[in-house]
Amino acid sequence: MFxxxxxxxxxxxxxxxxxxxxxxxxxxxxxxxNQVRNYSDHHEETFEEFTKRYExxxxxxxxxxxxxxxxxxxxxxxxxPAPVVIEKALxxxxxxxxxxxxxxxxxxxxxxxxxxxxxxxxxxxxxDIRQELGIDLKEDLITx
Amino acid sequence: MLxxxxxxxxxxxxxxxxxxxxxxxEENLTPEEIQKRKQEAAKLAMQxxxxxxxxxxxxxxxxxxxxxxxxxxxxxxxxxxxxxLHQGQIIEELQEKYNKNWNKMTSKDKKLGYYISYGNWGPRxxxxxxxxxxxPHDLPFENNVNKSINLPNDKISRLPxxxxxxTDIRKDQFNIKRIxxxxxxxxxxxxxxxxxxxxxxxxxxxxxxxxxxxxxDIYEEQRLEEERLEQERLEKERARKWYYLWLK
Numbered sequence: 001m002f003x004x005x006x007x008x009x010x011x012x013x014x015x016x017x018x019x020x021x022x023x024x025x026x027x028x029x030x031x032x033x034n035q036v037r038n039y040s041d042h043h044e045e046t047f048e049e050f051t052k053r054y055e056x057x058x059x060x061x062x063x064x065x066x067x068x069x070x071x072x073x074x075x076x077x078x079x080x081p082a083p084v085v086i087e088k089a090l091x092x093x094x095x096x097x098x099x100x101x102x103x104x105x106x107x108x109x110x111x112x113x114x115x116x117x118x119x120x121x122x123x124x125x126x127x128d129i130r131q132e133l134g135i136d137l138k139e140d141l142i143t144x
Numbered sequence: 145m146l147x148x149x150x151x152x153x154x155x156x157x158x159x160x161x162x163x164x165x166x167x168x169x170e171e172n173l174t175p176e177e178i179q180k181r182k183q184e185a186a187k188l189a190m191q192x193x194x195x196x197x198x199x200x201x202x203x204x205x206x207x208x209x210x211x212x213x214x215x216x217x218x219x220x221x222x223x224x225x226x227x228x229l230h231q232g233q234i235i236e237e238l239q240e241k242y243n244k245n246w247n248k249m250t251s252k253d254k255k256l257g258y259y260i261s262y263g264n265w266g267p268r269x270x271x272x273x274x275x276x277x278x279x280p281h282d283l284p285f286e287n288n289v290n291k292s293i294n295l296p297n298d299k300i301s302r303l304p305x306x307x308x309x310x311t312d313i314r315k316d317q318f319n320i321k322r323i324x325x326x327x328x329x330x331x332x333x334x335x336x337x338x339x340x341x342x343x344x345x346x347x348x349x350x351x352x353x354x355x356x357x358x359x360x361d362i363y364e365e366q367r368l369e370e371e372r373l374e375q376e377r378l379e380k381e382r383a384r385k386w387y388y389l390w391l392k
Contacts, residue, residue: 046300111283114289141251141258
């Protein structure tokens with residue numbers, strides 16, 4: 001009797017796992033797992049949210065493929081990413097030890113900005129990090 | 145105790161070999177000479193083993209040996225013609241440099257690195273504007289910037305995706321239906337040969353059209369004829385009506 005009382009009290013304490021629930025689909029019982037996709041699929045967000053999200057994504061990027069994927073995504077919006085995002089991107093390139101991607105980041109920036117003045121402003125803003133990491137611009141590196 | 149002694153017949157006695165005759169008596173050699181001979185024998189054995197292994201190994205040593213990478217740094221275009229192993233060697237060398245301080249890299253290192261990553265070789269073969277200030281062919285985004293975005297709370301939206309497979313320069317690469325002329329020729333040729341072979345196999349054969357051999361069995365024919373006649377006779381007999389008996 002004593003042991004059954006303990007057993008029943010223990011059973012009542014165990015919570016069912018909420019993320020895995022049996023679901024009935026077409027007469028078959030399947031396990032529904034709540035999946036989280038960490039892809040950059042955000043249609044409506046503010047400029048600030050975008051900047052924060054990409055700063056974090058670049059900080060968490062663990063290999064070259066990830067860095068290049070995030071770079072492609074962050075340039076695919078109707079805005080030029082903020083200098084702080086570009087800085088994080090450059091640091092991510094440094095972390096995964098890929099120099100050409102760092103050069104390519106500036107190249108992408110050049111084609112994303114509206115005019116040359118804006119590009120110069122970005123370069124001025126990112127001058128320190130560029131010098132610190134030793135990243136050349138494509139126009140300086142490759143001459144026709 | 146019985147003791148048996150046997151003498152070996154002369155015919156079973158082995159004749160001395162020529163090499164044995166030429167060989168000086170080992171007892172007369174000094175220990176130094178013996179040692180020298182042993183060393184020579186060991187060398188010879190090693191050489192023969194090396195020869196055997198070189199015969200067994202099919203690849204050319206030059207293809208697997210490390211190359212001098214200096215010319216590649218001088219002229220990055222040479223990287224295209226290297227085999228995979230040597231390309232790997234160069235990429236490994238560059239990666240070692242990437243892992244260190246980028247400020248210490250030379251301009252040639254950086255140029256080669258950029259060429260390997262984005263130059264007009266391999267899948268980017270036709271990207272001839274890689275070293276110009278034009279927009280690269282593989283840039284996966286548009287530069288449609290919404291000028292009204294100025295404040296942190298302004299809404300932003302994602303631009304439609306640019307399908308790089310549909311760009312003019314990539315169309316040929318992704319056109320899997322197109323076959324080059326030489327391949328097409330060989331495919332049609334092999335098809336024609338296969339069809340010809342099937343026709344020949346079915347209707348003509350290895351030594352021209354086969355002659356149909358008809359074997360006539362005369363005895364069998366005679367037997368069949370006799371059988372037929374017998375059958376006819378029996379039928380005739382059966383055809384007789386009962387009143388024929390009375391008419392006879």
